[in-house]
């Protein structure tokens with residue numbers, strides 16, 4: 001890709017009065033009237049900020065682990081002296097409601113944390129049901145919706161999610177250097193404590209004091225104009241398409257990918273409805289070396305095929321159809337790549353059947 005990067009120099013400052021508007025537009029996508037904080041960093045820092053701001057001695061957390069992100073979140077809570085129980089799903093599978101219910105019955109938790117959709121393994125956790133269980137018990141909910149926003153509905157208001165972390169760089173097809181956190185009034189009560197970090201990039205209370213409580217003018221520190229202009233442009237594009245249409249585009253790419261994999265006699269890893277619409281994971285055929293397969297697959301132009309990430313994903317490969325890649329063209333490239341790679345490693349593969357399966361979903 002050739003671009004004139006010099007046009008990115010000398011960007012004007014992002015207008016201070018538009019930061020609040022950006023937060024409002026993100027709140028709308030989340031269906032919430034909660035406060036929305038803008039974080040000038042990729043979403044991993046926003047997640048670390050949430051864990052660090054909430055953790056302290058005496059806080060009991062039920063942390064659901066379905067990927068390395070969940071593991072990290074539990075570690076950050078533990079580092080902050082919170083009492084953390086990790087509930088781990090079967091590797092690379094969604095957590096079950098029974099596991100969550102069982103854990104919630106065993107102790108009085110202050111908070112429950114969970115990743116909504118995983119791009120590491122292509123799974124979707126049953127968020128509405130888990131949020132309902134937590135609410136029944138009066139447990140504060142923290143949701144990593146970084147990957148899911150734009151792919152799946154993240155109904156912060158309707159589900160009563162206390163803290164949601166989102167990033168624009170996945171299904172919203174926006175910049176990676178800015179992220180956001182929605183915070184309920186109930187969550188602020190837990191976040192406002194003596195030992196909360198201050199004068200720190202990880203402090204949510206700083207954000208409240210220096211931004212929310214000051215009428216949401218310029219962000220504290222030096223705002224990064226390129227990231228914020230890009231976020232605004234990404235939201236323009238999402239709003240022009242309409243969030244439900246963005247969801248449908250991801251669902252259709254998933255449907256087409258799964259149908260085509262079946263036509264290629266390749267097994268998808270997760271069954272519907274346990275799958276996320278961000279990536280489709282498939283099982284590497286027995287006896288095939290993963291790296292050889294991936295190198296073969298990525299020699300097809302336009303394809304994005306990568307290894308699964310984390311425990312249980314060692315024999316999985318991922319077909320990426322997130323964001324702008326949630327399109328017929330990207331799905332076709334991915335499937336052509338998988339088909340070519342299967343042949344290259346000596347397995348039969350019916351290219352045409354794969355492409356016909358895609359056509360049947362998109363309507364030839």
Ligand SMILES: *Cc1c(COP(=O)(O)O)cnc(C)c1O
Pocket residue numbers: 042043044045069115116117118119120144146147167169170176
């Ligand atoms: C991508 C992702 C993040 C954030 O990762 P970045 O390094 O900021 O891109 C967090 N959680 C989940 C579930 C993700 O998929």
